[in-house]
Amino acid sequence: MSTQLQSLPTWRQRRSVHTVITHTLYYLILATVGTMLMVPFLWMVVSSVKAEHEIFSIPTTWIPERIRWENYTHALESFPFFRALLNTLFITVSVIVGRLLSTSLAAYAFARMRFRLRTPLFVLVLSTLMIPYHVTLIPTYILFTKLGWIDTFLPLIVPNWLGLGAFYIFLLRQFFMTIPSEMNDAARIDGCSHFGIFARVILPLSIPALATVTIFTFLEQWNDFLAPIIYLNSPDKHTLAIAIQFYRQSASGAGWGPVRTWAHLMVVSLLTMAPCLLLFFFAQRYFIQGVVISGVKG
Amino acid sequence: MSMRLREELEAYLFLLPWILGFLLFLVGPLAASLYFSVADYNILQPPKLVGLANYQTMFADDPLFLKSLRITAIYTFASVPLIVTMGYLVALLLNQKVRGLSVWRTIFYLPAVVSGVAVAVMWVWVFDPDGGIVNNLLRLAGIEGPAWFTDPDWALTTLILTSLWGIGGGMVVYLAGMQGVPTHLYEACELDGGGTWNRFRHVTLPMTTPVIFFNLLIGIIGSWQVFTNAYVITNGGPANATLFYVLFLYRQGWKYHKMGYASALAWVLFFIILIFTIIVFKTSGWVYYESDQADQST
Numbered sequence: 001m002s003t004q005l006q007s008l009p010t011w012r013q014r015r016s017v018h019t020v021i022t023h024t025l026y027y028l029i030l031a032t033v034g035t036m037l038m039v040p041f042l043w044m045v046v047s048s049v050k051a052e053h054e055i056f057s058i059p060t061t062w063i064p065e066r067i068r069w070e071n072y073t074h075a076l077e078s079f080p081f082f083r084a085l086l087n088t089l090f091i092t093v094s095v096i097v098g099r100l101l102s103t104s105l106a107a108y109a110f111a112r113m114r115f116r117l118r119t120p121l122f123v124l125v126l127s128t129l130m131i132p133y134h135v136t137l138i139p140t141y142i143l144f145t146k147l148g149w150i151d152t153f154l155p156l157i158v159p160n161w162l163g164l165g166a167f168y169i170f171l172l173r174q175f176f177m178t179i180p181s182e183m184n185d186a187a188r189i190d191g192c193s194h195f196g197i198f199a200r201v202i203l204p205l206s207i208p209a210l211a212t213v214t215i216f217t218f219l220e221q222w223n224d225f226l227a228p229i230i231y232l233n234s235p236d237k238h239t240l241a242i243a244i245q246f247y248r249q250s251a252s253g254a255g256w257g258p259v260r261t262w263a264h265l266m267v268v269s270l271l272t273m274a275p276c277l278l279l280f281f282f283a284q285r286y287f288i289q290g291v292v293i294s295g296v297k298g
Numbered sequence: 299m300s301m302r303l304r305e306e307l308e309a310y311l312f313l314l315p316w317i318l319g320f321l322l323f324l325v326g327p328l329a330a331s332l333y334f335s336v337a338d339y340n341i342l343q344p345p346k347l348v349g350l351a352n353y354q355t356m357f358a359d360d361p362l363f364l365k366s367l368r369i370t371a372i373y374t375f376a377s378v379p380l381i382v383t384m385g386y387l388v389a390l391l392l393n394q395k396v397r398g399l400s401v402w403r404t405i406f407y408l409p410a411v412v413s414g415v416a417v418a419v420m421w422v423w424v425f426d427p428d429g430g431i432v433n434n435l436l437r438l439a440g441i442e443g444p445a446w447f448t449d450p451d452w453a454l455t456t457l458i459l460t461s462l463w464g465i466g467g468g469m470v471v472y473l474a475g476m477q478g479v480p481t482h483l484y485e486a487c488e489l490d491g492g493g494t495w496n497r498f499r500h501v502t503l504p505m506t507t508p509v510i511f512f513n514l515l516i517g518i519i520g521s522w523q524v525f526t527n528a529y530v531i532t533n534g535g536p537a538n539a540t541l542f543y544v545l546f547l548y549r550q551g552w553k554y555h556k557m558g559y560a561s562a563l564a565w566v567l568f569f570i571i572l573i574f575t576i577i578v579f580k581t582s583g584w585v586y587y588e589s590d591q592a593d594q595s596t
Contacts, residue, residue, distance in 0.1 A: 027396065030388070030396065034405045040424050044423070113309040115305065115310070131324070138560055223415075272416040
């Protein structure tokens, strides 16, 4: 940090007309790419409050003739939003709780406990990262069929209570390792058991890492499509992701071409994205940090 | 001694959820999947062993299998390098001490936060041949745009284009990597008379190769598992132009109930990903690991 401060003046002195021009160029490029990324979003928002005839107007209008909030109420009348939201929330929260518990316990054992199979078991955990989800999908599906769990939330939740998610075990273990072990020893001397250290020392110090696991898991579960479409059949079990897909198919018949309810579809899609966006705005720090922990040091 | 034994037993208690999950949802299914892959199995009747017939069918007389392989490979080779390069370029720009870094970072990262069906619905609408914003904007420039997702010659290209929306995910990681480059390296470069290009070529780029490597690897693995967009946006069409590998696998299993064949497909996917991973690792001579010669403190 101190070297950085000392070097600042040199950077300053080098600023010249040349750098001003290149910097203007940088901002132009950034603004262009940024606009291209934001346009689909903005257009979705604008479309969601437009009348149907406006949506298809050529050329595109960016300001609706009137903001039609009624699109939102109408969409929610024809789309089982709250049912699907409740289902998605229930699954997502259950998975998060189960994953936090099971992966942090395993990560603690790998980071802090001495046992003979520690290294081989940890290698095993890492090697499971290599196996694509699809290889185990079919037998797992058949297992759940035999158990009579199809069309329940159990297939989506239970595996995550059993430590599935090697990536998160790895991430938490890396974080736990950075906590000074003197804290362990002090607690040990005070007669604390391993579970005590885990619950009272390690977990409270690991809030940032746990937040990262929570956020990643939230996004992954909220947007998951394959597992829900395989396991959930009846409409009252649908998550938001598959509810939208069904809504879309029922609105357009063949699932193609201009449908009557584009504005409603935009409303529903926006409402589905909203929690992810809100989470991002409120927990941006943990997002960036999580990406950094997993990507740079991983 | 008894302390050691106690700790040993305790460790397995901490690992119990993971061990159960590992056996129930990984080892078991892997063995079963291997068995199904050499069998004829439609769930209703017990599996019937057929030797390597499933694998023979695939390569000898299933043109759709070969087509799905080709489509997914094209997607991987086009989209992954594009995403990595563009994400890296944007990160480079943001690393030039631009003002409002956090605002820019938010804009570029935002699309990476949302995914799944809601985004897929957005793309259908953005690239709608008649009312979509892309063609509307092209019309302003006097160009009649293609039919995008509904044109067999354009559908895959359009999916590759939409994948670029996610450049922010990698960008955040590159940027973090760039910001972690020690300032003294830049100072040394400057003492040697290095300008902007040399600073990039001999400091920034080598120091961020591990991050590029990581993103390249997960990008390739992820692109072989594309499902949601192929299912929701194009449903494999038109004329099977976007029949991605996992969509093909899903159809074999859950539409035609050929669980044996689908299992064999899953194993082929596993080997494809394994081969790509090995190739990426074998050709990773360009990746520079600082820890090889520097301190091991982290």
